[in-house]
Structure formats: C-alpha cells, structure tokens
Amino acid sequence: MRRQIVAANWKLNGSSELVQSLVPRVREMAASLDNAVEVVIMPPSLYVGAVKGLLQGSQVAVGAQNVARWQAGAYTGEVSADMAADLGCTFALVGHSERRELFGETDTMVAEKVSRALESGLDVMLCVGETLRQREFGEAKAVVCRQVERALAGVDPGRGEKVVVAYEPVWAIGTGKTATAEDAQAMHQAIREKLSQMGFAANEMSLLYGGSVKPDNAGALFAEPDIDGGLIGGASLQAEDFIAICQAVGS
Numbered sequence: 747m748r749r750q751i752v753a754a755n756w757k758l759n760g761s762s763e764l765v766q767s768l769v770p771r772v773r774e775m776a777a778s779l780d781n782a783v784e785v786v787i788m789p790p791s792l793y794v795g796a797v798k799g800l801l802q803g804s805q806v807a808v809g810a811q812n813v814a815r816w817q818a819g820a821y822t823g824e825v826s827a828d829m830a831a832d833l834g835c836t837f838a839l840v841g842h843s844e845r846r847e848l849f850g851e852t853d854t855m856v857a858e859k860v861s862r863a864l865e866s867g868l869d870v871m872l873c874v875g876e877t878l879r880q881r882e883f884g885e886a887k888a889v890v891c892r893q894v895e896r897a898l899a900g901v902d903p904g905r906g907e908k909v910v911v912a913y914e915p916v917w918a919i920g921t922g923k924t925a926t927a928e929d930a931q932a933m934h935q936a937i938r939e940k941l942s943q944m945g946f947a948a949n950e951m952s953l954l955y956g957g958s959v960k961p962d963n964a965g966a967l968f969a970e971p972d973i974d975g976g977l978i979g980g981a982s983l984q985a986e987d988f989i990a991i992c993q994a995v996g997s
C-alpha cells in the first residue's frame with residue numbers, strides 16, 4: 747500500500763512563537779482530515795523537542811531537515827540521526843537541493859546520510875531535482891535518475907518502505923514556478939522505473955512533489971497517478987494553506 751504523505755519543510759524559519767501558534771492548529775486540523783494522508787512537520791532541529799511535545803498523542807509526525815554523516819563525535823554543530831530518533835523524529839530529509847548547493851553536499855555524502863538515517867530507524871525522505879540549466883539541456887531525467895541511483899545504491903531493496911523520494915525541481919523551489927502536473931508526473935514515472943530497475947518494489951513506494959506547491963495547484967499535482975503527496979516549503983508556514991494542501995490529497 748503506497749503511503750500518501752504531505753510534509754512541511756520549515757527550512758530556516760520559525761521561532762518559539764511560531765511553534766506555539768502553528769503546531770496546535772496543524773494538529774487540530776490534521777485530526778479532522780478525512781483522507782489517510784500522513785502529515786509530517788520538519789522544523790529546524792532546535793525546535794524538534796517543542797514541536798514533538800505539542801504533538802503528543804497526535805498522528806502528525808516530526809522529521810529532521812538534515813542529519814550528519816556521523817552518529818557521534820567531534821563534529822561541532824552537527825545533529826545525528828540517532829539524536830533525531832531519540833527526540834521522536836520518524837523522518838529525515840536528506841539531499842535537499844539547498845544542502846547540495848549551499849553546503850556542498852555530494853551524492854556520496856547524501857548516500858552516507860541515507861545510511862545513517864536508516865540505521866537509526868528513521869524513514870528517509872530523499873530529495874532529488876534538476877536545475878533549470880540541466881532541464882534546458884534536456885538532461886533532467888538523467889540527472890534525477892543518477893541522484894536516485896547514487897543516493898540509494900547502498901540500500902537493501904527490501905527496505906524500500908522506509909524510503910520516500912521527493913522530486914523537487916530546483917527552479918521551482920521558492921520561485922512561484924511549479925512544474926506542470928504532466929511534467930511532474932513524467933519525472934515521477936521515470937523515478938519509479940529507476941527504483942524498479944534497482945530492485946525496489948517501486949509501486950509500493952511513495953513519491954512526493956515539491957516546489958511552489960500551493961492550495962491552488964496541489965489538487966492537479968496530486969491527481970497524477972505517480973504523485974503520492976508533497977513536500978511543502980513556504981506554504982507550510984501558514985496553517986490554512988498547509989492544511990488545504992493536505993486536504994487536496996486523494997480528493
């Protein structure tokens with residue numbers, strides 16, 4: 747059974763005040779959702795404990811936006827997958843394009859982080875996506891499939907249920923430009939084929955779309971057969987918008 751998931755990536759946004767005002771509203775509205783969507787909040791790691799505390803007894807999950815390549819040691823400023831799991835996270839976002847571009851994360855580092863997250867019992871939300879230039883050169887599918895292959899090369903294909911892939915075209919993130927539902931579907935299909943070639947039970951795996959998802963475009967994206975939910979940046983900071991996007995799954 748393919749999971750339907752909508753995840754909030756707060757990125758470097760938030761405060762104690764935002765946690766206190768937003769999380770209870772998401773919790774309340776998630777409880778009244780009439781679909782089976784899994785809702786995940788991924789705040790900056792310093793707020794994970796506070797967010798988790800406000801979600802006790804709720805089905806809304808918490809995730810880490812990033813984990814270290816190491817589980818412990820002299821790595822100042824890092825947060826490990828073990829620590830995220832210890833604080834009640836059930837997901838780790840790995841390989842976001844902002845991490846790849848701004849923090850120099852290579853496919854090798856992404857693969858190491860995938861391994862650490864799985865070792866810690868977390869579900870991995872692996873982000874992949876092409877730049878505008880790569881798309882214009884007709885390389886989008888090759889780039890994305892290579893990212894999938896390299897990130898998951900060390901993962902036992904029998905563990906596919908622990909892996910979610912989020913396709914986020916770099917040119918659509920925070921720009922207001924969304925991939926058309928048809929283009930996104932075509933890429934999701936290519937990702938599923940790649941996963942299948944790698945030996946994963948690809949039809950059982952959940953593939954999310956991210957990049958300027960808003961309440962007014964979520965329905966069309968989620969109606970596509972290979973798009974199982976979304977990874978939401980800006981719109982996840984507004985309770986109404988985020989919940990409207992959650993409601994668009996399966997509707």
Ligand SMILES: O=C(CO)COP(=O)(O)O
Nearest residue numbers: 755919920957958979980
């Ligand atoms: O990067 C994203 C989620 O991880 C998408 O961000 P936006 O929804 O702000 O475009």
